[in-house]
Amino acid sequence: MCGIVGYVGNNKAQDFLISGLKRLEYRGYDSAGIVTLDKKGKATLLREKGKVSGLESKVSQNARDDQIGIGHTRWATHGEPSERNAHPHQAGDIYLVHNGIIENYKELKDQIKDHQFQSDTDSEVLAALINSFYQGGKHPLSNAVVQALKLVRGTYGIAVISVKNPGEIVVARSGSPLVIGVCQDETLIASDASALVGHTKKAIYLNDGEVATIAKDSISIKTLDSQPVSNKVETIQTDLSAIQKGGYDHFLLKEVMEQPQSLTETLRGRINVKDCTVHLGGPNLSDSELRKIKHIIIVGCGTAYYAGMTAAYYIEKFTPEITIEPVIASEYRYRNAYIPKDSVALIVSQSGETADTLACLREIKKQGIKTIGIVNSIGSTIAREVDGGTYIHVGPEISVASTKAYTSQSIAMIMFGLTIAQAKGVKSNTLAPYIKEIAALPQEIEGLLQSIPDTVKNIAKKYAKKYDHAIYLGRDTAYPTALEGALKLKEISYTDANAYPTGELKHGPIALVDDNAFEFFLLPENDLYDKSLSGLEEVLARGGHAIVVTDKSDFNHPVEQIITVQTGLKLLTPLLLNVVSQLFAYNFAVAKGLPVDQPRNLAKSVTVE
Numbered sequence: 001m002c003g004i005v006g007y008v009g010n011n012k013a014q015d016f017l018i019s020g021l022k023r024l025e026y027r028g029y030d031s032a033g034i035v036t037l038d039k040k041g042k043a044t045l046l047r048e049k050g051k052v053s054g055l056e057s058k059v060s061q062n063a064r065d066d067q068i069g070i071g072h073t074r075w076a077t078h079g080e081p082s083e084r085n086a087h088p089h090q091a092g093d094i095y096l097v098h099n100g101i102i103e104n105y106k107e108l109k110d111q112i113k114d115h116q117f118q119s120d121t122d123s124e125v126l127a128a129l130i131n132s133f134y135q136g137g138k139h140p141l142s143n144a145v146v147q148a149l150k151l152v153r154g155t156y157g158i159a160v161i162s163v164k165n166p167g168e169i170v171v172a173r174s175g176s177p178l179v180i181g182v183c184q185d186e187t188l189i190a191s192d193a194s195a196l197v198g199h200t201k202k203a204i205y206l207n208d209g210e211v212a213t214i215a216k217d218s219i220s221i222k223t224l225d226s227q228p229v230s231n232k233v234e235t236i237q238t239d240l241s242a243i244q245k246g247g248y249d250h251f252l253l254k255e256v257m258e259q260p261q262s263l264t265e266t267l268r269g270r271i272n273v274k275d276c277t278v279h280l281g282g283p284n285l286s287d288s289e290l291r292k293i294k295h296i297i298i299v300g301c302g303t304a305y306y307a308g309m310t311a312a313y314y315i316e317k318f319t320p321e322i323t324i325e326p327v328i329a330s331e332y333r334y335r336n337a338y339i340p341k342d343s344v345a346l347i348v349s350q351s352g353e354t355a356d357t358l359a360c361l362r363e364i365k366k367q368g369i370k371t372i373g374i375v376n377s378i379g380s381t382i383a384r385e386v387d388g389g390t391y392i393h394v395g396p397e398i399s400v401a402s403t404k405a406y407t408s409q410s411i412a413m414i415m416f417g418l419t420i421a422q423a424k425g426v427k428s429n430t431l432a433p434y435i436k437e438i439a440a441l442p443q444e445i446e447g448l449l450q451s452i453p454d455t456v457k458n459i460a461k462k463y464a465k466k467y468d469h470a471i472y473l474g475r476d477t478a479y480p481t482a483l484e485g486a487l488k489l490k491e492i493s494y495t496d497a498n499a500y501p502t503g504e505l506k507h508g509p510i511a512l513v514d515d516n517a518f519e520f521f522l523l524p525e526n527d528l529y530d531k532s533l534s535g536l537e538e539v540l541a542r543g544g545h546a547i548v549v550t551d552k553s554d555f556n557h558p559v560e561q562i563i564t565v566q567t568g569l570k571l572l573t574p575l576l577l578n579v580v581s582q583l584f585a586y587n588f589a590v591a592k593g594l595p596v597d598q599p600r601n602l603a604k605s606v607t608v609e
């Protein structure tokens, strides 16, 4: 949420700032800005409402050779998206970019008398506060930053420069990520390592409560209490092709299509089909610890939460004496929930930075419960703070709406459930069918992606023109998939879409059936198939407009559309049906001419509460 970049070196700062902001645009895209300083400290501040491309045109008309600068792409929290509210914010001698929320900004604002506020943001208050401690350069900038941050309540990732010292950038973090890119004769900063790819492979991840002073050839990191720290230089694994569209029109489509490979990466070295066993090293739990687990809490937001729900439905099928509670992080963090001691918590997050999920992790750890991360972003805050974890290894997910991460998160958690079941001595003939299907899933998705996209596209195009509402329906393991399908449709096509358990239709949702809505039935041929069919019949009897996605080859009911999925799977079919939902939502949004990868009002990594 919001992107930060910074540059100090011998090259044109504007070039890196713009290219970095473009990479980070998925974090927020309602306005963007950069400021650079020349050698004498003369500032060039350029800001623009809207996407980075707008700012880029402005920069090309105001090109500067300045070799230091900071930039920001914004997801508005305080104040409407506008040039005035765009970062960087100036106060006296300093310029600041900020991710996060300063919760006590009103109190602080009332105390600041020597600054004329130009924006409605909390960030400008922080800029003014730092400037008041800076006193025109009487104190080192880093000291002023520390003094100001000690008064702040909330979350921040900041970068600050001063016209009085055009050779250094001061950065600090608490709750919002910041990475320093280490290069020869230049230093880069970004809120996300993807902005650094192609420039350097060496990165230092700042921890909460740390402040770094950066010049082109030096990096000095201290805690807010002035204790020097020496952070590890880590290697950025991502390569350029992983963050490019690779010939696809949209990242979302690329990410849907690469699921056979991304899921293969999730499974690599973790599944043995011959012995029908699963091995996850990362959680770091002994068999005796696994045997003791009686409760699993799964914490996530959005798609990560639905992946948790999906896994929960599966795990309880094959693991005895276990209760599983998937919870929405933004709710759970304020609940007074009792967590039994024989619990483990799975903390699910693609980005590893989601503020609500992170807050739950910290709360759960305080209660002495073991936490296991199911994370994609290597080195992210959640990945670093959990007691153990399983990276899903799907590579960068750039489209704001999550796709490949859902599939891999679900499977990684099901595998975690299998390791518990193995340790508890569940018979191989119970677990083997799941393990075999997990191993087969990448190929099954591959087959589906070769056969189905055109059919789905044609139907989606038609329905995008006709309907304003969608009702997604599924039962049992297909219910979380229905929720995820509806989320995809609403996120990227702005179409009102809700999901219900099919059996719940008669308790309310059936009242919604009319000519403005269509029903998207996920109908795997499983034990509840016949019962689900009754729900479909009830909808058809009331003039519903049903699309049925099923693996039943002889499905023969008078519905408007049938999407038949051919598969050898029986247990994991809902995950395959979900790929159909992903393609459906994608084509639906494309047919409406919408910006699929950057839907309005959303951001990928939600680092504010």
Ligand code: G6P
Binding pocket: 301, 302, 303, 304, 348, 349, 350, 351, 352, 353, 354, 357, 400, 401, 402, 602, 603, 604, 605, 606
């Ligand atoms: C945002 C995104 C969703 C994502 C959710 C959780 O709301 O728009 O697509 O599922 O955050 O993100 P995480 O990075 O924690 O998985």
